[in-house]
Amino acid sequence: MNKTLWRNALDYINPYIPGKSIEDVKKEYQLDKVVRLASNENPQGPSxxxxxxxxxxxxxxxxxxxxxxxxxxxxLAIFYNISREEIMTTNGADNAITLLISSYVNEGDEVVYSTPTFPAYRSTTILMGGIPVEVPVTEDWCFDLNAMYERITDKTKLVIICNPNNPTGTIVSKENLVDFLDKVPNHVQVIVDEAYAEYIDDKDYLTGIQLFKENYPLITVRTFSKFYGLAGLRVGYVVAKRDILEPVLRIREPFATNRIAIDAAIAALDDREYGKTHLKETREGKNYLSKELGSLGFEVFPSHTNFLFVHLKMDSLKLFKKLLPYGLIIRPCAPWGLSEYARITIGIKKENELFIKTLQKEIPNHIKI
Ligand SMILES: Cc1ncc(COP(=O)(O)O)c(C=O)c1O
Known part of the structure; x- marks a missing residue:
């Protein structure tokens, strides 16, 4: 098709690169089993x-x-003790982000966030003719709220805070977040993307929903894809005041959340036991992987999520390719411009051990590189 027919903004949007598919790797290397530690999925599956x-x-x-x-x-309203009028369900958190940016951003509006982060903020902003204002994360890979605040102008429409951040796994502290929200000007709408919030066990973390209940006028985006193991079903939701949801509901597809997704999400919220086991296993897996990857000479950053952000000190694409014949898929961070970094999802015990054993075999001398 003739590219001149495309919407102009698409010249500036790169296609989303998904994690390599398990089916493709099975076929390419004739493997029965492939372990994907690349897409931050819940390896236990749903309850x-x-x-x-x-x-x-x-x-x-x-x-x-x-x-x-x-x-x-x-x-969800009972779960959080809020009104159901303050909740909108979507076709995954990705859909929520697209809808929010599409309903609030006019041509020339600025959208401020830190990078590296989830790529949808940039692509939808550009699609709407908005201007992404990308502020580098701090030295310890956290969203830099102070620097973001400095970049707010009369043209700023949205500020997006990915908390915890993907791909770095970091959170912004309670104190920094409240300080930021207290001073952000009224013409700016703040969105917090909390796709991994359920994994956090840190007294220094405050959720957008807690802040919303304290009357902070923010928007929180959540998903059932990660902690609840429902990535394949596509169900997410937004928590915000009704008047903030109003424009979004005007453009949301009428049946954005499908029948199976609705029923599954309700059952997921009802099964409180399931989450406990998953959290315990994720924590144990994270400790194991952090220690073993550290022994191999990699730098592993503290993570509040179900994945680790790792400085490999080597070309991550090369390592990615080396691991494929073993049926292991990791996520190189090259699309974020971080060619020596990778994002590695915490698998179940057996998967984590296979990953470490394979690395010990493939790059035994890495520490000396
Ligand atoms: C920070 C962040 N936000 C949103 C999403 C999208 O989640 P969903 O599967 O609900 O579309 C992801 C998925 O990886 C994510 O990491």
Whole structure:
């Protein structure tokens, strides 16, 4: 197709590069089993109750879902002790981010965030004719709220805080966040993207939802993709005041959250035990991987998520390719301009051990590089 027919902004948007697919690696290397430690998925899969709810839901696939996802919003409202009017469900958090930026950003509006971070902030801002104002993260890879504040102008429409941040796994402290929110001008709308919030066990972390309940006028984006193991279903949600959700609801697809996703998410919220085991195993896996990767000479940064941000001190694409024949997929950070860094999802015990054993075999002398 003739590119001149494309919308102009698309010249400035790179296609999203997903983690390499398990099926492709199986086929390419003729493997029965492939472990993907690249996409921050929950390796345990959803709870059994969720699977049962999904099976039940299959009987009604001929029927459109409830467009407002009232039952799920009701469940979330009870979970957080907020009003269901303050919740909007979406087709994954990605969809939430696209909808929010699309409903708030006019041509020439500025959107401020730190980099490296989740790529959707940039692409949708550009699509809407907005201007991404990208502020480098701090030396310890945290969103730099002070520097972001300095970049706010009369043209700033949105500030996006990825907390914890993908790919660096860092959080902004309670104190820094509150200080920022207290001084941000009224013409600026703040969004916090909390895709990994459920993994955090740090007294210094304050969620957007807690702050919202203290009357801070912010927008929080959440997902069932990570902690609840439902990445394949695509279900996310936004928490904000009703008047803030109003424009977003005007452009949201009428059935953004599908029937199975709604039923599964409700069952996921009901199964409180499942999350406990997953958190424990993630914590143990994170400790194990951090220690072993450290022994191999890699620099591993403290992470508040289900993945590790690692300085490999070698070309991450080369390592990525070396690992594929073993059925291991990691995420090189080259798309963020960090060619020596990788993002590695915490797998289950067996997967983590396979990864470490393979590295010990493939790059035993790495420490001396
Ligand atoms: C920070 C962040 N926000 C949003 C998303 C999108 O999540 P979802 O699967 O709900 O679209 C991701 C997924 O990796 C993420 O890392």
């Amino acid at each position: 059994r109750d969720v699977v049962k709810a999904i099976q039940k839901s299959l009987n009604q696939l001929n029927l459109y879902p409830d467009s407002t996802a009232k039952n799920l919003r009701e469940k």
